[in-house]
Amino acid sequence: MIAVAVCLSVGCALLALQMLPKTYSSTALVQVKSVGENGAVVNGRTTSDLNLDTEAQLVTSIDVASRAKDILVSDDSARDLIRSVSVTVPANTSVLSIEFDAESPISARRGAQAFADAYLANRKSAAESDIQAQADAIRSQIRELQTKLDSSNKKLSSAKAGSAERADAQATSSALSSQIRELNSQLTPLAGQTVTPGSVITAAQTPESASSPSKKLVLASCLLSGLVAGCLVAFAVDRHDRRVRDRKDLDRLGLDTMTGIVDVPAVRDAGSSLVGGRGAEALRQLRNALLAQMPERSGAVLVANASDSTAGSAVSVSLAVTVARSGTEVVLLSANTERCAVEQAFEVPVQPGLVDVLRARADLQTAVFEVREIPHLKVIPAGADASLTSDLLQGSAIETVISELTQMAEVVVIDVAPTSANADAQTLTTATDGVLLVATALRTRQEDVLEAVDQFGHVSARIFGAVVVNVRRERGVGAASRRAVSEVATAARRPLEADDVQDPHHDADSLGARQVSR
Numbered sequence: 001m002i003a004v005a006v007c008l009s010v011g012c013a014l015l016a017l018q019m020l021p022k023t024y025s026s027t028a029l030v031q032v033k034s035v036g037e038n039g040a041v042v043n044g045r046t047t048s049d050l051n052l053d054t055e056a057q058l059v060t061s062i063d064v065a066s067r068a069k070d071i072l073v074s075d076d077s078a079r080d081l082i083r084s085v086s087v088t089v090p091a092n093t094s095v096l097s098i099e100f101d102a103e104s105p106i107s108a109r110r111g112a113q114a115f116a117d118a119y120l121a122n123r124k125s126a127a128e129s130d131i132q133a134q135a136d137a138i139r140s141q142i143r144e145l146q147t148k149l150d151s152s153n154k155k156l157s158s159a160k161a162g163s164a165e166r167a168d169a170q171a172t173s174s175a176l177s178s179q180i181r182e183l184n185s186q187l188t189p190l191a192g193q194t195v196t197p198g199s200v201i202t203a204a205q206t207p208e209s210a211s212s213p214s215k216k217l218v219l220a221s222c223l224l225s226g227l228v229a230g231c232l233v234a235f236a237v238d239r240h241d242r243r244v245r246d247r248k249d250l251d252r253l254g255l256d257t258m259t260g261i262v263d264v265p266a267v268r269d270a271g272s273s274l275v276g277g278r279g280a281e282a283l284r285q286l287r288n289a290l291l292a293q294m295p296e297r298s299g300a301v302l303v304a305n306a307s308d309s310t311a312g313s314a315v316s317v318s319l320a321v322t323v324a325r326s327g328t329e330v331v332l333l334s335a336n337t338e339r340c341a342v343e344q345a346f347e348v349p350v351q352p353g354l355v356d357v358l359r360a361r362a363d364l365q366t367a368v369f370e371v372r373e374i375p376h377l378k379v380i381p382a383g384a385d386a387s388l389t390s391d392l393l394q395g396s397a398i399e400t401v402i403s404e405l406t407q408m409a410e411v412v413v414i415d416v417a418p419t420s421a422n423a424d425a426q427t428l429t430t431a432t433d434g435v436l437l438v439a440t441a442l443r444t445r446q447e448d449v450l451e452a453v454d455q456f457g458h459v460s461a462r463i464f465g466a467v468v469v470n471v472r473r474e475r476g477v478g479a480a481s482r483r484a485v486s487e488v489a490t491a492a493r494r495p496l497e498a499d500d501v502q503d504p505h506h507d508a509d510s511l512g513a514r515q516v517s518r
Helices: 002-019 052-059 062-072 078-083 105-158 164-191 215-240 247-252 267-272 280-293 311-325 341-346 354-358 396-408 424-431 446-458 479-492 508-517
Strands: 024-032 085-088 095-102 198-202 262-264 299-305 330-335 377-380 411-416 434-440 463-471
Touching (some): 002 215, 052 095, 062 078, 085 105, 105 164, 267 341, 299 424, 311 411, 311 434, 311 463, 330 396, 446 463
Parallel strands (some): 262 463, 299 434, 330 411
Antiparallel strands (some): 024 198, 085 095
């Protein structure tokens, strides 16, 4: 679920990168220089005559934007152009970084260069205007002093030699001349001063890729959003998904989970897949835990699946094989009215089964089949006519069979139909020592488990524990082959007549031959 959400978010990110309008950015670097006598730039930002923070604001002024508009010959207004420009001052420098955003790479480069040139031109014009104003003010003072000097000189020329009036006029003229010379000394450098407001040290370049939307930012944002959304969806699904997934789900229902998820082979492969195959160790742990629950490590255990699947039968076969391989005498009894796992797993020939024993058409010994490949293991199929019904499992006859089997073997494993299919498991608990409840991973619902527990609780049955299983697919048997085997087995399981089982020691092959001839 989370992976799907992440993949969708990546797809949305790629789509967004294609659909969103692209913005290109170009930057021009301008080194700012002093245009006055005391305007030195110290560490880039100072409280001196030249303050780069102020200069940065001037770049986005209407005057500079109007000059840039004229350079670009743009139809956009000066205020629209200002919205596209931004200015920063790199630390410890006397440089302005002027960035311009546009819809095309060329427009971005032209815009950044235009603002850089417009800023320098505006600054130069302002400096020249300041210099001109200073010069005009000095010239005005000089003209006033010159007028006064001319008047003083007239008085001096008309005064009598040696008179006080002449001495006073001479002193006034000398003072005025001195002031005029001082002002002229100030005017001379102003008249010859060359204004250098700064220079473009890095011209704006045509950007090779869009600056917005940022691929990294969009992808990272969408990935994070997808991850969060996936987690939320997974949490919501998990809260509403009532299927059993692992032992924790059974633990929350108050059951004693005997081991982790058990990986069991299909019923047909159970007899040959458990020596060292996948899931063998988990089955050994299940065997040990189950035997520890049984009185004197012996008795009859009912294996019941909580949902309609073959998992219960697969566990019954696998458990019986595992216990038998430990040297314990085991009988696997098929009391499953839905399907007979014993015949599928061990290729039992046509012979009497449980249904024949319950109908008194055969004794128990003739229904027992010894599995030669697995010492210590005996099995009893449901019956050759496949007519085992729930009614036959009622009463004392089945209790007698199970009691005799516990005398014959140390452990009796009983395969029964799922609790969701019928009440056979509930019926048989009175003849057994306890129940092993099976839940199929990602198939059995928690409600099915609770329903099974409720069924067993009504008859005060003991639940040894529970287990979650995965059933592997059959090996090397195709669907067509399975259908063929099923058809042959069905044809062979026609009703037995009474004379077919009168002799308890009747040869099984002869019995099968007579059935086929009929």
